Amino acid sequence: MVRISNNLLGLLNIITLLISLPIIVYSLYLYFDHHVNSGCHKFLEFPLLIFGVFLFLVSLCGLIGSCCRAAFLLWIYLFVMFILIIGLFCFTIFAFIVTHKGVGEVVSGRGYKEYRLGDYSHWLQKRFTNADNWEKINSCLHDAKVCESLGHGVYQKAEEFYKRNLSPIQSGCCKPPTYCSFTYMNATYWTAPNSGLANSTGDCIKWSNNQDELCFDCMSCKAGFIANLKIQWRKIAIVNVASLILLIFVYSLGCCAFRNNRVDNGYKRHRAPHH
Structure with missing residues (x-):
């Protein structure tokens, strides 16, 4: 038997x-x-x-x-x-x-959070934001069209966009950081301030209104990706x-x-x- x-x-x-x-x-x-x-x-x-x-x-x-x-x-x-x-x-x-480690930073008057790469684990930073790996991740983000839904003109006014609950990747990759003081034109098109002081360093000069570039090479984009990765890994750990x-x-x-x-x-x- x-x-x-x-x-x-x-x-x-x-x-x-x-x-x-x-x-x-x-x-x-x-x-x-x-x-x-x-x-x-x-x-x-x-x-x-x-x-x-x-x-x-x-x-x-x-x-x-x-x-x-x-x-x-x-x-x-x-x-x-x-x-x-x-x-x-x-x-x-x-x-x-x-x-x-690492949490999103609440921005006054905004429905979304913003993310800084230095707030997260050094291992995650080293593993996922080095040049070779980020090139592959960047390709995945473009394939996923993470910013495309923001550029369809659904949120016509700046006040409506600012209330939007963006994902960490959308917040980091699809718009310039708030501290850059860019002027909102539409969800993926922003103009630099006239003074030029606020946008002279870091992610502010990396932002591009070219829809294939946006802020995908910004530190904020890498931080948003790791923030999203953290959420997914926590879920996986529970599973x-x-x-x-x-x-x-x-x-x-x-x-x-x-x-x-x-x-x-x-x-x-x-x-x-x-x-």
Whole structure:
């Protein structure tokens, strides 16, 4: 009689095996489709392929090991699961540590906040705002058209725009910082003050009314991206806690299945005829 833990573990691995297939197919589509040539998609294709193949192989080991009583494959599966549990636990703790710093700055008379790069973790700054990585991130932001919705003329008056609850990326990348004292013309078009003093340094001189540039090379844009990243990582860390509980449950099932395989294999060797 097939044990319940073996059946349940096999079912879970069939599900993850099926999930891995579209991931592999999509990553191969990104690789071979020459029409998809943006830096953002190119940045994603290799990690997606690695993750898909890894998920497929691990699921296959778990499926064969649980259903076909292959003790060695099940041992490999349990070892990988143990490493995943340790890795996920460490990443969750790390995510909480590197995202504990940094909050948006409330601006008087504005519905949105503004962000400063120095307020955030040095690790996040170093990892995501260096020249090579920022070029890829910048490409992703352009592909996502994060500023396009602001430039459709929905908010005609400055007072209406100032009340807008912008996302961190929109606040940092799609408009000049408030301290630059630029004059609002429309959501993505601003004019510099006549004195020229307020816009002589930093992000103020990096702002461009060219819709392909705007403030995407500004420090405020990098800060807005990291602020958004912080929000997402906090959400992921919370999801990871639930994932850890699930992984520990699956690992426990795997241990039961491994024990069952050893008992059954030992029983078969004991019942085998001796010559």
